[in-house]
Amino acid sequence: MANQKDLKIAILIDADNVSSKKIEEILNEVNRYGIPTIKRIYGDWTRPYVENWKNSLLIHAITPIQQYSYTQGKNSTDSALIIDAMDILHSDRVDGFCIVSSDSDFTRLATRLRESGKLVIGIGERKTPKPFIASCDKFIYVEILEKVAPAKKTPKKNNHTTPKTPAPEAPSPEDSLVAATRNDLASAEPAAQPEELDISELDDDTLLMLKDAVDDTADENGWAFLGEIGSLILKRKPDFDARNYGFEKISHLFKSRKDDFEIDERSNEKSRNRLYYIRNIIVKSSAATPPAPAEPEPQTPTKAVLPSRGNKITADDVKKNQIRITKDFKSLFPNRTRKVKVVIVNEFECRFSYRGDRSHVLNLGKVAAAELELQEGASYALTKLDEFVYKLEKVTEADTKTA
CATH class of the missing domain: 2.40.330 (At1g16640 B3 domain)
Structure with a gap:
């Protein structure tokens, strides 16, 4: 597959499940992973609910695909998107797909695209069914994009007005969950503003997943490279994102858990970037630790x-x-x-x-x-x-x- 900076990505949007107000943040997010060479949106453009999309389509050069609703209660838009996705797949013009929808009907499509070796990114709301999330390489909740976006833009009187100035520079691909962990600069600390976000608590299950990821990628001394940790987490939980918990980067999340993890910042000889290594802090419990047997006697447990x-x-x-x-x-x-x-x-x-x-x-x-x-x-x-x-x-x- 091509270098991450050069990945060609097809963005396929289900107009029935996405608001036009979120499109700028969605496109900026996709730019982190590659170049969107195909941008299409599917819907019945004779219906009034897609009227708000027209201005956004012109600004962002998104191609609308007309799909009539032949029968009430049947979603023909999904079928049109799936057919186009398979045509693009067999034309071998892209390295990955971004499916923007909260509909579980695209679960099989995402699975099929991954079977063909393509990167699959999903973007949808928190109500998105788990099967669709699990079928993607990476799944991003639209809600966190909405919350982060205001901190990156100059405040305006009308928040819904499309800015006339150029969009802020999208974070480089290295800032994605896997690549950001390789080039995570300490100077980037002020980027996040967690106190203004409606963030989720880090539950026990997620904390255990982080600890297990550190264990599974650690060396003999227990240290694990943050890039490998991030890659493993994505494989186990595609919808994991540090922004879900109010942090711009996964390194910030680990730094906030001082009672659970040790952080070691190491210099990179080839660049000025710092490499992060993580180690679990193991709390020994004297009451729970079984005594070491002086002699091997299985008969006396x-x-x-x-x-x-x-x-x-x-x-x-x-x-x-x-x-x-x-x-x-x-x-x-x-x-x-x-x-x-x-x-x-x-x-x-x-x-x-x-x-x-x-x-x-x-x-x-x-x-x-x-x-x-x-x-x-x-x-x-x-x-x-x-x-x-x-x-x-x-x-x-x-x-x-x-x-």
């Missing part, structure tokens, strides 16, 4: 209460239950353990990898809840059978008191 007393595991909220189990597992292994096999009620097995993919642990979910009979306020014991095999079982109230 040691038990550690999981979770600690006072914590609760419930079967009702599976997602929270998964996070809770994962956290408690990690607290028992302060050192980097590659693979640990966990036996559930002598039958159900899963593998827990401190450095590797944690999805196997999270897949416990409802199955583990059913097998373990998870209850409000119940405690569970992790029994060490040997160095890499543990057994997870429910502990009675009497066992908890004597533990």
Whole structure:
């Protein structure tokens, strides 16, 4: 594939799902990833709801594609967009596609384009269904583009008036989630204004994903290059964007979590840019860490209460239950353990990898809840059978008191 600066991108817009007021921010965002050589928008231009698009189409040189609604309740616009996308794909004129829509009907299209080796960027609202998000290489929420844009422009009396002056210089492709982590200058710090944004909180699941990405790309000393971290995060969560949490760049997000991550800025000999390396801060829990056996005796297992007393595991909220189990597992292994096999009620097995993919642990979910009979306020014991095999079982109230 061509260099990121030279990527040719086809922008295909679903007029039924996007407001014309957002088009400038959308085009500026696409410029980060390449050159939009094809810009088309699909809709029934005889309908009044697309009237506001006409001025924007002229200013930004977007080609309108007329598609009549032949039958009420049927979206023929989607079909026209999909057909054109496949024609462009087979003409081999572009390196990637940007599908601007919040419609899940484009899920199969995005998957097919990626199967052909094309970059697929999705842009839509937060209501966009998860399947469409997952089918893209990168998905960007329109809402964060709306919020960031005012900080980059000169204030005007009428916020909806198209500016007559040239649009502000779009951030270079290196500022994208993957490339920005390679050339993230410390001097760029004032660019973001998080206090003015309606940002989302960094939830436990996202924090665990960040920690796992650091673990999975780290060297022997635990340091991971931020560029590799960003690339891995995109593969696991296409809609991840530091701007969702009020930060202009992913490096700013890591810097804000001083209790969770160490940051090491290193000079680049070939340029003045600084390279960022991240390492997880591991908090050792004396209560949860199992004692190291003096002699290997699998017949005499040691038990550690999981979770600690006072914590609760419930079967009702599976997602929270998964996070809770994962956290408690990690607290028992302060050192980097590659693979640990966990036996559930002598039958159900899963593998827990401190450095590797944690999805196997999270897949416990409802199955583990059913097998373990998870209850409000119940405690569970992790029994060490040997160095890499543990057994997870429910502990009675009497066992908890004597533990």
